[in-house]
Amino acid sequence: MRKNYSNISAFNKKNLIKTINLLNKKNVVGLPTETVYGVGGSAYSKNSVEKIFKLKQRPKSNPLIIHYYNINDAMDDVFINKNFLKLYKKFCPGPITFILKKKINSKIHPLSSAKLPTIAVRFPKHKIIRSVLKKLNFPLAMPSANKSTKVSPVSAKDVFDEFNKKIPLIIDGGISKVGIESTVIDLTSYPKILRPGRIHQNLIEQILKFRLRKNTSGKILRSPGMMKKHYSPGIPVLINQKKHDGKSAFIYMGYKYKNKKKFFSLSENYNLDEAASNLYKTFRLIRNKGYKKIQISKIPNIGTGIAINDRIQRASVS
Ligand code: TXA
Ligand code: MG
Numbered sequence: 001m002r003k004n005y006s007n008i009s010a011f012n013k014k015n016l017i018k019t020i021n022l023l024n025k026k027n028v029v030g031l032p033t034e035t036v037y038g039v040g041g042s043a044y045s046k047n048s049v050e051k052i053f054k055l056k057q058r059p060k061s062n063p064l065i066i067h068y069y070n071i072n073d074a075m076d077d078v079f080i081n082k083n084f085l086k087l088y089k090k091f092c093p094g095p096i097t098f099i100l101k102k103k104i105n106s107k108i109h110p111l112s113s114a115k116l117p118t119i120a121v122r123f124p125k126h127k128i129i130r131s132v133l134k135k136l137n138f139p140l141a142m143p144s145a146n147k148s149t150k151v152s153p154v155s156a157k158d159v160f161d162e163f164n165k166k167i168p169l170i171i172d173g174g175i176s177k178v179g180i181e182s183t184v185i186d187l188t189s190y191p192k193i194l195r196p197g198r199i200h201q202n203l204i205e206q207i208l209k210f211r212l213r214k215n216t217s218g219k220i221l222r223s224p225g226m227m228k229k230h231y232s233p234g235i236p237v238l239i240n241q242k243k244h245d246g247k248s249a250f251i252y253m254g255y256k257y258k259n260k261k262k263f264f265s266l267s268e269n270y271n272l273d274e275a276a277s278n279l280y281k282t283f284r285l286i287r288n289k290g291y292k293k294i295q296i297s298k299i300p301n302i303g304t305g306i307a308i309n310d311r312i313q314r315a316s317v318s
Pocket of ligand 2: 143144152181
């Protein structure tokens with residue numbers, strides 16, 4: 001069946017105005033960022049935030065990330081600190097989210113941050129989301145534009161596949177370059193990474209000039225509401241696979257099985273950033289081809305590989 005993508009629009013002046021009008025009227029819009037696509041609404045509005053939770057079928061205990069144009073805007077809502085300033089200067093705008101203490105007079109609707117005394121603050125880099133944020137008088141609560149526990153979207157069509165016509169507008173900003181969600185780092189006390197991402201521990205340590213706490217258990221400290229099962233492509237995923245079973249889609253690094261059916265390389269030259277950017281795209285491609293199962297070979301657990309392993313590990317929880 002051919003799909004009618006009529007709520008997907010190109011980015012131009014007219015559609016920027018349409019986006020701003022919808023957001024001002026407490027509606028939600030599908031928007032591109034450099035990490036993944038989000039579904040955004042006013043973080044000040046109960047109505048908008050409720051729409052987002054409902055659309056995603058997301059538990060109310062799982063707080064949303066609040067997106068800002070710059071640090072000045074964020075200072076209305078959170079207390080900043082030295083570690084934040086160092087990381088902000090180096091990485092923002094960019095694919096990193098900071099957990100900071102909420103100011104008592106902040107207008108962020110409590111529902112957006114699951115009534116926590118903290119707020120997740122992000123300054124996305126994609127030029128479309130930046131031009132939207134610049135024109136708004138409020139920050140955007142914006143989770144990834146997928147149903148809860150499913151794979152995040154990296155294109156406008158992916159967003160459509162999640163929500164169809166349930167959102168009035170999806171702005172097409174091309175493929176998300178980073179391809180996995182932002183790094184989430186808690187800066188309310190001794191810094192700790194809650195969700196690994198493209199801006200990985202080593203890069204952060206180089207800027208802060210001290211070591212982050214080791215995750216000796218090998219487990220990532222979880223954000224509240226961060227479920228064990230997540231990023232699920234809807235078919236079983238097996239990780240650390242050595243041998244192809246002959247039927248499943250097989251995801252690997254390198255070029256050993258180039259042009260072989262059923263084999264999908266995340267990066268032919270073993271680049272982990274490229275692999276991350278191809279991960280969700282490959283999950284969706286495999287599912288759309290009708291495979292019943294995904295096998296994934298071992299991915300090096302260094303740099304961005306840590307984020308890939310986090311995602312595929314949770315995708316494999318049945
Ligand atoms: O790259 C991204 O961050 C994308 C794009 C759209 O910006 N957004 C995204 O949002 O991934 P979402 O809602 O899918 O993930 C938000 C994560 C969750 O794991 C949540 O638990 C955590 O951020 N989080 C939000 N507020 C928090 C808080 N106050 N304390 C700790 N974790 C928080
Ligand atoms: Mg998400």
